Amino acid sequence: MLYIGERLGTGVPPIVDVAVDPLEGTEVVASGQTDAMTVVAIAPRGNLLHAPDMYMDKLVVGPSAKGRVHMEQSVRENLEAVAKANHKPVSQVVAVILDRPRHAELIEQVRAAGARIKLIPSGDVAAAIQTAFPESGVDILLGAGGAPEGVLAACALKCLGGEMQGRLLPENEEQRQRCLDMGITDVDHVFVLDDMVAGDDAIFSATGVTDGSLLHGVRFLANGRARTQSIVMRAKTGTVRFVDAIHNLDRKVGWND
Numbered sequence: 001m002l003y004i005g006e007r008l009g010t011g012v013p014p015i016v017d018v019a020v021d022p023l024e025g026t027e028v029v030a031s032g033q034t035d036a037m038t039v040v041a042i043a044p045r046g047n048l049l050h051a052p053d054m055y056m057d058k059l060v061v062g063p064s065a066k067g068r069v070h071m072e073q074s075v076r077e078n079l080e081a082v083a084k085a086n087h088k089p090v091s092q093v094v095a096v097i098l099d100r101p102r103h104a105e106l107i108e109q110v111r112a113a114g115a116r117i118k119l120i121p122s123g124d125v126a127a128a129i130q131t132a133f134p135e136s137g138v139d140i141l142l143g144a145g146g147a148p149e150g151v152l153a154a155c156a157l158k159c160l161g162g163e164m165q166g167r168l169l170p171e172n173e174e175q176r177q178r179c180l181d182m183g184i185t186d187v188d189h190v191f192v193l194d195d196m197v198a199g200d201d202a203i204f205s206a207t208g209v210t211d212g213s214l215l216h217g218v219r220f221l222a223n224g225r226a227r228t229q230s231i232v233m234r235a236k237t238g239t240v241r242f243v244d245a246i247h248n249l250d251r252k253v254g255w256n257d
Contacts, residue, residue: 004050004148004182017048019151025123028210035126035212041155043202049151049195052178055169056147058124061085061140062132063161071165071190075109075142082140083115090114096127097143106143126212128153129231132160136213144169154196155204159233160240166191202235224250 002008002020018040023029025036041048059071059078065085069078083090095110097103099119110117118138120127124145130136150166157164167190170176179187189195207230208215216229230243 004053015045016042017045018042019048019148019155021125021149021152023209024125024149024152024206025209027122031121032210033121034210035120035123035214036209036217037123037126037206037212037215038209039125039152039204039206041152041197041202041204043155043197044199047198047202048155049191049197050182051147051151051196052168052175052182052184054147054171054175054178055144056150056166057144057169058128058141058150058153059165060128060131060153060157061163062134064134065140066161066163069140069163069165071167075106076113078140078142079110079113079115086134086139092116093139094118094137095140095142096120096124096130096138097141098122098124098145100143103143110142125149125153125156125206126214128164129156129160129206130213132157132162133214138213151196152204154193155202155235156206156233158193158197158200158202159204159235159238161238164193164196166196197235200235203233204235205230205232221246224248 021039024039028036061069061082065082068081068085079090079093083093091114093115095115096118099121128141130138131141154164168187170179170187176187207228208217210217219227221227226247226249228245232241
């Protein structure tokens with residue numbers, strides 16, 4: 001893991017910001033569930049929000065609902081907006097939410113609005129990305145997850161043309177002071193996509209670790225080989241590439257160390 005503000009490399013340009021999660025969904029892997037990934041995002045220096053390590057309340061939708069939702073609106077209003085944007089009734093809208101006790105009230109609000117719920121054990125970066133792919137069956141992501149993971153998700157949504165908003169949720173004075181120390185003076189500010197990822201020169205990549213709705217997980221083959229599937233996206237061009245690769249593990253330095 002990298003710590004916030006850690007410097008890597010030689011200092012020779014180009015100088016960039018890097019956000020990384022070497023295993024997004026540790027509990028997912030430990031329990032053999034779906035949608036664990038390894039994730040990295042890169043943008044020119046100063047373009048990525050240096051999000052403190054705390055919770056962030058998140059709202060994510062795909063391109064079809066961009067500009068129609070806002071964190072200041074009620075859960076019902078946002079679900080109805082997504083339903084209208086996707087030309088279907090609220091009863092067919094699927095909201096993905098982390099399965100946590102803190103989301104009990106949120107879950108009740110979604111159910112009261114008549115929408116469907118997909119609870120996930122962890123890994124909300126993968127869930128955020130899925131909102132931009134209609135075939136995933138996910139329309140909107142709601143609820144609190146890690147703020148650094150929110151920046152990773154924001155990079156992906158910028159590449160995919162979706163929308164993300166977030167609000168930091170400091171739990172005590174120490175965390176509030178951490179926000180101030182990192183230059184975030186308005187802790188209640190609603191961060192929009194351009195706040196989290198400035199400009200359009202961002203690149204996002206993820207490789208599946210376990211099978212998921214978007215990517216296959218690592219598959220070990222015969223004769224010391226493994227097969228992986230990755231997604232690589234660029235915000236400037238909107239290009240999305242799926243990369244299917246076979247690796248000869250016997251030739252990879254350090255694999256068996």
